[in-house]
Amino acid sequence: MAPSLLYPKISTPTPSIIHSEGNYLTTSDGRRIFDASGGAAVACLGHNDPRVKEAILAQLDQTAYVYSPFFTVPAAEEIASFLTESTDGKMERVFVVSSGTEAIEAALKMARQYFTELREPQWQRTRFIARKQSYHGNTLGSLGTGGHKVRRAIYEPILAQNVSHISPCYPYRDMKEGESEDDYVARLADELEAEFLRVGPDTVCAFVAETMSGTTLGCVPAVPGYFKAMKEVCDRHGALLILDEVMSGMGRTGTLHAWEQEGVVPDLQTVAKGLGAGYAPIGALLVGSRVVDALSNGTGGFIHSQTYQGHPVACATAVAVQKIIREEILLENVRVQGQYLGELLTERLAGHPHVGDIRGRGLFWALEFVKDKAIKRPFPAEEGIAQKVHRTGLEKEHCISVIPGAGVADGVNGDIVQIAPAYNISREEIELIVTRVEGVINDVFGAQ
Ligand SMILES: Cc1ncc(COP(=O)(O)O)c(C=O)c1O
Known part of the structure; x- marks a missing residue:
């Protein structure tokens, strides 16, 4: 049966989530995706909290x-x-x-x-x-x-x-x-x-x-x-x-x-x-x-x-x-794990030739991608780099969800992805996020 739902790209259904628990989203085809973005920086307690x-x-x-x-x-x-x-x-x-x-x-x-x-x-x-x-x-x-x-x-x-x-x-x-x-x-x-x-x-x-x-x-x-x-x-x-x-x-x-x-x-x-x-x-x-x-x-x-x-x-x-x-004093965790997230992203990705800037505060971090790091030249919008990073992240080899954004440099060109995990994230999960994001970036740009 033809779908009735109007997807963002009408002809392409988005992955169907059949269950969500903690930081993980389970798709109908069996992937367990780590939700490093809480959707669009929303799910700050993770999913399926019985108290809520x-x-x-x-x-x-x-x-x-x-x-x-x-x-x-x-x-x-x-x-x-x-x-x-x-x-x-x-x-x-x-x-x-x-x-x-x-x-x-x-x-x-x-x-x-x-x-x-x-x-x-x-x-x-x-x-x-x-x-x-x-x-x-x-x-x-x-x-x-x-x-x-x-x-x-x-x-x-x-x-x-x-x-x-x-x-x-x-x-x-x-x-x-x-x-x-x-x-x-x-x-x-x-x-x-x-x-x-x-x-x-x-x-x-x-x-x-x-x-x-x-x-x-x-x-x-x-x-x-x-x-x-x-x-x-x-x-x-x-x-x-x-x-x-x-x-x-x-x-x-x-x-x-x-x-x-x-x-x-x-x-x-x-x-x-x-x-x-x-x-x-x-x-x-x-x-x-x-x-x-x-x-x-x-x-x-x-x-x-x-x-x-x-x-x-x-x-x-x-x-x-x-x-x-x-x-649960979660804002303290936001500050502590947020600082660790920033440090780890910087340690692992600051040297990447296509990562121009790493910035953020709390559990709200972004990577800005550039074509030419020395002159901060962004990728042309047509290359859809941020979307590519997002899509690659969802593939079964990576299973991580980040938020893509475009137009940061001049309103049209300039790509970022944002990482905005749940406030109750652990140190080990921060390490998992950075490892997976690094893997996605190497996949998209080729290992450097
Ligand atoms: C800063 C800011 N203002 C307003 C909005 C709109 O909020 P909503 O999508 O809930 O309508 C957003 C959504 O991303 C946002 O980031």
């Missing part, structure tokens, strides 16, 4: 669904409190949605509403400044905010025109020879300042950035002082700072919130993937007091809602996941 399943069943027994504009449930209250308390109250309220994209859409709309709650002339604020080589989701609003050239390309004519893009913080390619980190940060802050002035500082709602960039740039930690400098520019012009931690948040970089390592607090923050660890679709928008106060003292509510927001089963899932992360 139990929490899901308990919630189903209690209440499967309520419409959140009418009713609340204890699990929704609990996950919201957990999140605000985890910021020491720096973020004051939480709006629970079903994905990262939805969290970003909510953030953009809330930023706009914030300024409509203030008196004229703040109403003129309709613009956003984001970064090139960024990703914030795939609906029209979130895609229009991101700077992912290839994903935007055919939709460009129907994307909103109120977003402009400045350079990301990407020292491997963009820091000049002999430039200090401080000078690089100052140059990027000047670029943001110039963009505010170009579009009109009093027309900008917010600057939007991934605290640690995800698949579009590949696990690049910001240069020290970068976010402080960017926030200063936002503050000077009265604009909000929106930090997108859909991929980098909820512990992935070694602290529950990636911004804790950057010395800034956002006005709005999005989280998703690690929040529910893949056991249920869930994302959230965390809202700081400046915005909460404006809405409370203005119209009194957020002019936005969706049928499945605050879904009880998703909330109960997230409560269970976050309890396990806290009780």
Whole structure:
């Protein structure tokens, strides 16, 4: 029978997974694939955790669904409190949605509403400044905010025109020879300042950035002082700072919130993937007091809602996941094993002629591939190197899943793969990941 499911490449079914347990995915043709990427940096507890399943069943027994504009449930209250308390109250309220994209859409709309709650002339604020080589989701609003050239390309004519893009913080390619980190940060802050002035500082709602960039740039930690400098520019012009931690948040970089390592607090923050660890679709928008106060003292509510927001089963899932992360002190493991992963990748692969850069933080690492290492020349996009590494990894000789990404160098060319394993990974499993990844790379490029 012809398949009905629309696969990413319509004519090619993706491998079918018939069971998943811990770090392993079992395919219908008998491969046991080590999930070194948690899907797309999602499955942070590994697969098939009985405690999470139990929490899901308990919630189903209690209440499967309520419409959140009418009713609340204890699990929704609990996950919201957990999140605000985890910021020491720096973020004051939480709006629970079903994905990262939805969290970003909510953030953009809330930023706009914030300024409509203030008196004229703040109403003129309709613009956003984001970064090139960024990703914030795939609906029209979130895609229009991101700077992912290839994903935007055919939709460009129907994307909103109120977003402009400045350079990301990407020292491997963009820091000049002999430039200090401080000078690089100052140059990027000047670029943001110039963009505010170009579009009109009093027309900008917010600057939007991934605290640690995800698949579009590949696990690049910001240069020290970068976010402080960017926030200063936002503050000077009265604009909000929106930090997108859909991929980098909820512990992935070694602290529950990636911004804790950057010395800034956002006005709005999005989280998703690690929040529910893949056991249920869930994302959230965390809202700081400046915005909460404006809405409370203005119209009194957020002019936005969706049928499945605050879904009880998703909330109960997230409560269970976050309890396990806290009780098992897993973020300590993220920091320790993450450092080991970085060291081992560097030891084994830094000398490879096609591995240009190895970067990351916590359990969030990327390898950037280059055709010519001396001049950092990327492979042409047509060669599909990242996809090739991903596909080769899934073959029975390797059995490892990593996340491919392309366009890092200039939006079109430039390949990476990301490694983002579960937070409870062991030292031996880190060694297994690096050994298998090394094997895949040697297979794709030929042993060096
Ligand atoms: C930084 C970032 N923002 C937003 C999104 C969109 O999230 P979702 O795919 O859950 O809609 C992603 C997804 O990869 C992401 O990495």
